[in-house]
Amino acid sequence: MDYVLRTNHLTKxxxxxxxxHNLNMTIRQGDIYGFLGQNGAGxxxxxxxxxxxxxxxxxEVEWFGEGVRGGRARAMERIGAIIEYPGFYLNLNAVDNLDIHRRLMGMGNKEYIEEVLSLVGLLEARNEKVKNYSLGMKQRLGIARALLHHPELLVLDEPTNGLDPAGIKEIRQLFLDLARQRGxxxxxxxxxxSEVExxxxxxxxxxxxxxxxxxxxxxxQRKTRHYLEIKVDDDKKAAYVLEQKLGVSDYRIADPGILHLYDLLDQPAKVNLTLTNHEVAVREIRLSGDSLEDYFLKVTGGAPLV
Ligand SMILES: Nc1ncnc2c1ncn2[C@@H]1O[C@H](COP(=O)(O)OP(=O)(O)OP(=O)(O)O)[C@@H](O)[C@H]1O
Ligand SMILES: [Mg+2]
Structure with missing residues (x-):
């Protein structure tokens, strides 16, 4: 498999x-890997x-098919990253900030600065001091800096933190463009x-x-299971009837009074009748599908994201 990154039982x-704990992650070439977790998840x-x-x-961490010991420096040349909020010289403009970085990193080509600034949509603002940039513009500049050495992989830790919805949308579009146009x-x-989705x-x-x-x-999406969403007056009683009378256990109480049943999808009438016969009032029953949120809740055993 053509992978860019693989971790092997990574533990801290x-x-x-x-x-x-024992984290095995695989990222293949061309992936936009959404690393999703609550605050403090790791x-x-x-x-x-x-x-x-x-x-x-x-x-261990393996890059591009190599163990780190063999080739971290070489691997790092192929990776761009923003880990924390990117820091800049606020009294300098974008071009000068990138030029300082370029020289520090010993990268040759000054012409490329304008190209990356154009890529992230900062060409017009390039001579403006960075202190006058919005948070979204600074984030874009961080991405421009991470792109300066033509990386194949960008590693970004919560790149839209602190941005408003419009800013988030812009950055998302930028990532999609970079993925599609630059691979x-x-x-x-x-x-x-929502971001990951x-x-x-x-x-x-x-x-x-x-x-x-x-x-x-x-x-x-394929695996996203469909279910019968059943709205009832008494979810506990309904759960009991599902288990004891219909013999199903693949359901969950999604919200008070709302059950998601992953079984008997083609038999809503039977489910309805059985519940009703056992004195559960069914207000509504319909076929529905999981969202990423449902999926997350199921995988984590019910831990909501903030
Ligand atoms: N240097 C450290 N010393 C001790 N505990 C730490 C250290 N760094 C992180 N932790 C703990 O490790 C856990 C994971 O933290 P981490 O910052 O990796 O989470 P996160 O998923 O990035 O969260 P967030 O969404 O808030 O950024 C947290 O419980 C945190 O308190
Ligand atoms: Mg974090």
């Missing part, structure tokens, strides 16, 4: 606490280990379902330090 402990810790900013307690692979962490081609769900699920978005 702080004191006695395991914050990332996203930043994982990304910092991946980028070599902190040392794993155990486990760049992305690892993007987020605690926002609208962007990712592959999703990794991390919860309490464990990568619970890794799935291609297409498979997620």
């Amino acid at each position: 402990r702080y004191g006695g606490k395991t914050v990332v 996203k930043t810790t994982t990304i910092r280990m991946i980028m070599g900013l902190i040392r794993p307690t155990s486990g 760049i692979t992305f690892l993007i962490s987020s605690h926002l379902l 609208q962007l990712a081609t592959r999703i990794g769900i991390i919860h309490q330090g464990n990568l619970l699920e890794e799935i291609d978005y297409e498979d997620f």
Whole structure:
């Protein structure tokens, strides 16, 4: 398989606490990998280990088919990253900021600065001091900087944090363009379902330090199970009837008075009749499908995202 990144039982402990546990992540070329998890799930810790900013307690990272020991420096040349909020010289403009970075990194081609600025939509604002930039513009400049050395992979930790909805939409479009037009692979962490749902081609769900699920978005959609949504007056009683009278256990109480039944999809009339016969009032019964939110809840055992 043509993978860009693979982690092998990556683990980080702080004191006695395991914050990332045996994490096996696979990112293939061309993926937009949405690394989804609640606050404190272990996203930043994982990304910092991946980028070599902190040392794993155990486990390994493989880049482009090579173990880190063999080729971290070489691998890093092919990766661009924004881990924390990107810092800039606020009294300098975008071009000068990027030029300083270019020289620090020993990169040759000055002409490319204008090209990356154009790529991220900052060409017109390029001579403006960065202190006058909005948060979204600074984020774009961070992305421009990460792109300067023509990376094949961009690693971005919560790149839309603090942006307003319009800013989030712009950045999302930028990622999609970069992926489609430049073939760049992305690892993007987020605690926002909507963001991952609208962007990712592959999703990794991390919860309490464990990568619970890794799935291609297409498979997620295919696998996204359909269910009967049943609105009742008494969900506990309804659950009892489903289990005891209809012999099904594949359901969950999605909200008070609302059950999602993943079984008997083609027999809503029978479900309705059985519930009614056992004195459960059914207000509504209809076929529905899982959202990423439902899926997340199921995978994590009911932990909501903020
Ligand atoms: N240097 C450290 N020392 C001790 N504990 C740490 C350290 N860094 C992180 N942790 C703990 O590890 C856990 C995971 O933190 P991490 O920052 O990786 O989560 P996250 O998924 O990035 O969360 P967020 O969405 O808030 O950014 C948290 O419980 C955090 O308190
Ligand atoms: Mg974080």
